[in-house]
Amino acid sequence: MLYAGFMSAALPSFPTPPEPAPSPELIQLGTGDAEDEPCLRADAARNRARLLEAAARLVAEHGAAGVTMEAVAAAAHVGKGTVFRRFGDRVGLLTALLDHSEKKFQAALLGGPPPLGPGAPPVDRLRAFGCALLRRADEELELQLAAEPAGERRYTVAPRRFQRGHVAMLLRQAVPDADGELLSHTLMSSLDVALLHHLTRQNGMPLARLEAAWTDLVTRVTRPREDHLSR
Amino acid sequence: MLYAGFMSAALPSFPTPPEPAPSPELIQLGTGDAEDEPCLRADAARNRARLLEAAARLVAEHGAAGVTMEAVAAAAHVGKGTVFRRFGDRVGLLTALLDHSEKKFQAALLGGPPPLGPGAPPVDRLRAFGCALLRRADEELELQLAAEPAGERRYTVAPRRFQRGHVAMLLRQAVPDADGELLSHTLMSSLDVALLHHLTRQNGMPLARLEAAWTDLVTRVTRPREDHLSR
DNA sequence: AAACAAACCGGACCGAGGTCCGTTTAAAGT
């Protein structure tokens, strides 16, 4: 049953955490593993599972657009307020649906086999990272697109922060003389889900071309500079 | 009076143009200048001006968040339907507010003095383009942020397509061996308004650092390759 | 001047996200 899979889907219990501290960049990545949901009351846990199961069914039946907060609540036989209490907002709910896949991806980066995981040269890891991300996004495109918050919030969402931190770390190893922080934003932006959708679905561009462009981009960006005429 | 300025603000008269043809990339840039608004009925033109003036006042008084479609309609003594008929949707209205500034910017790129305008080497023009765009976005940040459509639509909006086309053209001149189409998306993404907001407003990053990073990025990306080990 | 068609107008209406608050209930303490 696809039900069990969602039991492990995790999210900070606080729907809208202000999260005041910028914090040392690379530390707060792993969102406490080991059966999360710090302490959920029995009924809360039950309803949470019901909601995720209902949401997944709605996605399968009517696409991501069919995942209305009211529809999910009704399908799970639960009040609307409960959905918002648990997931904060629509983005939170959709993100929770993607949580399992995201966890797997993070695990592959952190401890999987090279070149995605540790052990390979940073530039190779960068190349592998982008291609893996592109392929994964291409599979879950509709859901990931719907789960993307609007405007500035795009950059504060947990998965993106983790991925960007990862890229920044690899960049610091590969090109110490660059502004890794900002360069990582640039690289991440070129893997944006909305862009992927625009190019592949609206312009019919093959995924292979995107992968080639990513590979080339990494190459260009990490080439050591031989002249210092800039700045 | 700031009123007159808005008379020249322009937008395709069709609220929701399907725009089926991908078209030869660089052609449909200039959105017919020379006193646009092909043919607006007297009352329509009057209401359009009223609406823009009212919207501008609301922005000044309550910020972009205060620009509610109903509020604008009320402030302009006009029905709500009229607002949507004229501007299509909220994004269209906000875009129209920015139209004057956008036109000026486009003119500077197309016919202004170098290095922004034609006459300078493409790499210099690229550098100037990014810095100019960053500075302009930094000024109108709130409005531009509010005018940014969500999701995939971000990439289909007219100003962005023009700017990306411009970058693509410069890239083709500077680095003919690269995938200019995709590389231009990458460069444009690193100038994204939401990202600018995130970095400068939420993380307190100085604009100068963004400009330096842009300059460096252009340098890295346009450096000629000497080895062909990639691919 | 009268008639006509196309464009425009306005506001009632709808759906969806998000909030609020009185009520219920799980679980810890006695």
Add this chain to the structure above:
DNA sequence: ACTTTAAACGGACCTCGGTCCGGTTTGTTT
């Protein structure tokens, strides 16, 4: 078992973007 309390619940309610359609205005034609 009984009390207590903090958490969870649910659905009425609000706001806002967007649609619809009957009535009105404009400008053109005869």
